[in-house]
Amino acid sequence: MSSETQKILTTDGIPLEVSLKKAERRNKIKAFLLVAPLLLFLIITYVFPIGDMLMRSVDDKMVTEMLPKTFKAMEKWDGKELPEEEVFEAFYLDFRQLVDEKREGKLSTQLNYTKNGFKSIIKKLRRKSKNFEEGNYKEQIMAVHKRWADVEYWKAIKRRAPAYTSQKYLKGMDMFKNENGEIVSVSEDRRIHRILWLRTLEIAFFVTLFCFLMAYPIAHLLATLPMKYSNLLMICVLLPFWTSLLVRTASWMILLQQQGVVNDFFVGIGLVADDARPEMMYNKTGTYVAMTQILLPFMVLPLYSVMKTISPSLMRAGKSLGGTPIVAFWKVYFPLTIPGIGAGCLLCFILAIGYYITPALVGGASGTLISNQIAFHMKSTLDWSFASAMGLMLLAGVLAIYWVYNKLVGIDNIKLG
Amino acid sequence: MKTLSKLLLAISFAISVTTSAFAVTAVSWGGAYTESQKLGYGDPTGKALGITINWVDYSGGLSEIKAQKEAGKITWDIIDVFAMDTINGCDEGLFVEFDFDKDFPPAPDGTPASKDFFTAMPSKCAVGNILYSWNYAYNKNNVKGTPKTIKDFFNTKKFPGKRAIYKGALTNLEIALAADGIKPGKGGAKIYKALNTEKGVDRAMNKIKELCTDPKGGCVFWSAGAQPPELLVSGEVVMATGWNGRFFNAEIGEGAPIVQVWDGQGLDYEYFVQVKGGPNDANGMAKKALAMMTSTEMLAGSAKYIAYAPWRKSSIAIMEAGEPWYKDGKTNMVPQMPTAPQNTKNYFLVDPIFWADNGTELGEKWEAMKAGL
Numbered sequence: 001m002s003s004e005t006q007k008i009l010t011t012d013g014i015p016l017e018v019s020l021k022k023a024e025r026r027n028k029i030k031a032f033l034l035v036a037p038l039l040l041f042l043i044i045t046y047v048f049p050i051g052d053m054l055m056r057s058v059d060d061k062m063v064t065e066m067l068p069k070t071f072k073a074m075e076k077w078d079g080k081e082l083p084e085e086e087v088f089e090a091f092y093l094d095f096r097q098l099v100d101e102k103r104e105g106k107l108s109t110q111l112n113y114t115k116n117g118f119k120s121i122i123k124k125l126r127r128k129s130k131n132f133e134e135g136n137y138k139e140q141i142m143a144v145h146k147r148w149a150d151v152e153y154w155k156a157i158k159r160r161a162p163a164y165t166s167q168k169y170l171k172g173m174d175m176f177k178n179e180n181g182e183i184v185s186v187s188e189d190r191r192i193h194r195i196l197w198l199r200t201l202e203i204a205f206f207v208t209l210f211c212f213l214m215a216y217p218i219a220h221l222l223a224t225l226p227m228k229y230s231n232l233l234m235i236c237v238l239l240p241f242w243t244s245l246l247v248r249t250a251s252w253m254i255l256l257q258q259q260g261v262v263n264d265f266f267v268g269i270g271l272v273a274d275d276a277r278p279e280m281m282y283n284k285t286g287t288y289v290a291m292t293q294i295l296l297p298f299m300v301l302p303l304y305s306v307m308k309t310i311s312p313s314l315m316r317a318g319k320s321l322g323g324t325p326i327v328a329f330w331k332v333y334f335p336l337t338i339p340g341i342g343a344g345c346l347l348c349f350i351l352a353i354g355y356y357i358t359p360a361l362v363g364g365a366s367g368t369l370i371s372n373q374i375a376f377h378m379k380s381t382l383d384w385s386f387a388s389a390m391g392l393m394l395l396a397g398v399l400a401i402y403w404v405y406n407k408l409v410g411i412d413n414i415k416l417g
Numbered sequence: 418m419k420t421l422s423k424l425l426l427a428i429s430f431a432i433s434v435t436t437s438a439f440a441v442t443a444v445s446w447g448g449a450y451t452e453s454q455k456l457g458y459g460d461p462t463g464k465a466l467g468i469t470i471n472w473v474d475y476s477g478g479l480s481e482i483k484a485q486k487e488a489g490k491i492t493w494d495i496i497d498v499f500a501m502d503t504i505n506g507c508d509e510g511l512f513v514e515f516d517f518d519k520d521f522p523p524a525p526d527g528t529p530a531s532k533d534f535f536t537a538m539p540s541k542c543a544v545g546n547i548l549y550s551w552n553y554a555y556n557k558n559n560v561k562g563t564p565k566t567i568k569d570f571f572n573t574k575k576f577p578g579k580r581a582i583y584k585g586a587l588t589n590l591e592i593a594l595a596a597d598g599i600k601p602g603k604g605g606a607k608i609y610k611a612l613n614t615e616k617g618v619d620r621a622m623n624k625i626k627e628l629c630t631d632p633k634g635g636c637v638f639w640s641a642g643a644q645p646p647e648l649l650v651s652g653e654v655v656m657a658t659g660w661n662g663r664f665f666n667a668e669i670g671e672g673a674p675i676v677q678v679w680d681g682q683g684l685d686y687e688y689f690v691q692v693k694g695g696p697n698d699a700n701g702m703a704k705k706a707l708a709m710m711t712s713t714e715m716l717a718g719s720a721k722y723i724a725y726a727p728w729r730k731s732s733i734a735i736m737e738a739g740e741p742w743y744k745d746g747k748t749n750m751v752p753q754m755p756t757a758p759q760n761t762k763n764y765f766l767v768d769p770i771f772w773a774d775n776g777t778e779l780g781e782k783w784e785a786m787k788a789g790l
Contacts, residue, residue, distance in 0.1 A: 105508025116778035119504070120770050192784040199788075258579075259652040282637045360584065360640045365629070365787040367584065367638065379478025381777055382505055 050395070057168050057389035063110050063160040066103065067094045071161040079158060079179030082151050088138040091157075092129065099126055113383050114167075115156035121145040155179050168389035193373070193390075200370045201397075203287055203359065204352035210292040211299040211348045212341065218296075219303035219340075224312070237300050245294065249358050252290040256281040282364030290362045295351055299344040306340030342409050350398055370394060439468040441697050441706045445497035447474035449666065449723060454497070454546075457719030462709045470706060479506050482692060486511060494695040494703040500769030501776065503543035503688050512542035512690040513698065520544075520704060522712050524731035533713070533729045535756060536604070536686075539769040543688040544711050545728030547719065550661040550755035551588040551767070552682040554668075554675045556649045560656070567681025567763070570656055571596045571624065573634035578655030580628060581648045584638040586783035587772060588683045591765055592658065593624035595681040605683070605765020612771065618779065622786045629790050638787075649675050661755055665724035669748055679760040685767040686728070717742075726754040 069090035108122035142149040318328030356371035377387040521530035611617030629636035645659030646667035697703040716727035742750035
């Protein structure tokens, strides 16, 4: 009996199990082929660039290859006093080679990333080194510019020796690995990145919070009003979406500056004195107001789509079972909106963390965020490896928040619509 | 009818092919500035050479051209860049190095190009295009008295009220030292000598900090060039540093009650560079167009539309002979030039090599200072 059931055959004599597996495999391949273009697209546009960024941020082969003799000679150098003649000689030979290949400019750019001040002294060295006499290169190089006689600059060169480096990540945290391999902080008046990271997180956090506080009632209203009113309201929510970001930012500047419309109104109704107008623009307040308004739709829409699915009868049931409206709201309605809150908050926070045009325009002295720094290194200094490192640190931060959210609330709970 | 439309199609295709073969792409900052370039020398050059010069906008920096090069498809020929970018781009091998006197025509009187330009170029890849000024202006309705010097910009006792300054360290450190009593010297050499020491940098930072934390003063940091005149007109600040062309537009173009002060101004430059391996590099067309665009007569043309000074000294003579040179037909342009003698009694030349060297580090110190405000 049991042996017969094991050997159920299909009409063409193949065991059913095999035939089913075959059909299933075919389906799986079909399904895979169906998503393959999308997968390929994701790999090309997402995985590949991020991998490339990662490589850029740690790859330091360029300098290693440019100064092979120098780094070899430097191996014996303890990095305390100025190096010996042989290091200078090796550097001179490497440098002449680079000048012949017209690559000394690239070297100056690279070294300038590690320590500012290299650009001009390398240019000067190129000019002077043409007339160098043989021997005693230490004296001759040191005579070109006083920085060449400063041990700090030679230490900076030595730091570029490894082919792969974590220096860019350390720099993003205002630290560096010194010549003894210890990780130390940069001097106090240059510790700017830590300030910027904290400021970015702070602004993103508060903007998300304000968005949530404002969007929740709006979304509730949208979900409960009759269709004809809620459609109109929906258009009001979406309207800013269709307006240029810069226009919206500029209008806030006109409204909120000290001589602006809002302040004029306050003075007009006698709320504040003319010479004591509150500052609402070119500081963090300005950033919060402008960014909250810009990101509000991203909070309203997920909340609305979740609230729309909550049946009004649930609240009625809660109340009829003896709860006050507040209790019924808190115990019944609010927990049901958590998926929408999660989606909205994550969306707002992740968008806010990468903002930089709006804060730069309205934020005044506090208008520089970490993204401004990334843009600066992408566009001006061309230090793409440092920009990549900071970009990845930002990405890691976002993923960490995602992970915490998953632990606390559960990512399955998220609902965008 | 059908044949006619086919014929038209064929003709338009043929035209598009021929024109695109000789279309030089020039990249610049957009707005009124690009307009002045297009009308002033872009179109006349294109006409003279029988080519099209297409103007494309960008927002500065070298990231786009570097990306084009890395992707192996360069579409730009000529770019309008800051001094620092000519140095960095030249070092990176992105731009063509010029043989200056051979590549660029001499002045009408025969002075070689390298002598005709206002100063030497910061790199071998650069050719000057305009000079502009970081000067300051005030709203005459909101200021009692007349500020005349760079010291007045920092004098909050005599002229109380907020000031607008650029969000970055560039030029702010220089004017702070100029206002703190350092005579700029020839082209600002003494200022940069001071800024090369830690003491000098601290001195400049403290001067700015003092102004921004002064209860009678205070700072608004601007980031877009349109902001300074706007902030002045709205009364948000009483004085603002900015670019003279923007102030000129507000003052002459729109009749705003603002007055420019030239004492302690910083002369800065815009350059053209030619992209190495650009679409018209090999056929020599890009270089030809660039040489013509930066000739004496052509450079003077752009000053018809905007208050930026042509790089060539010989261009000024053409403007003087043609006054009133401004497009409205009644404004004399030579006195509005940042290089005019009465405007350059006390000035510094923004030193691109200094900023290429120290920009990142000073930028970090500047941000740290701002965070403590």
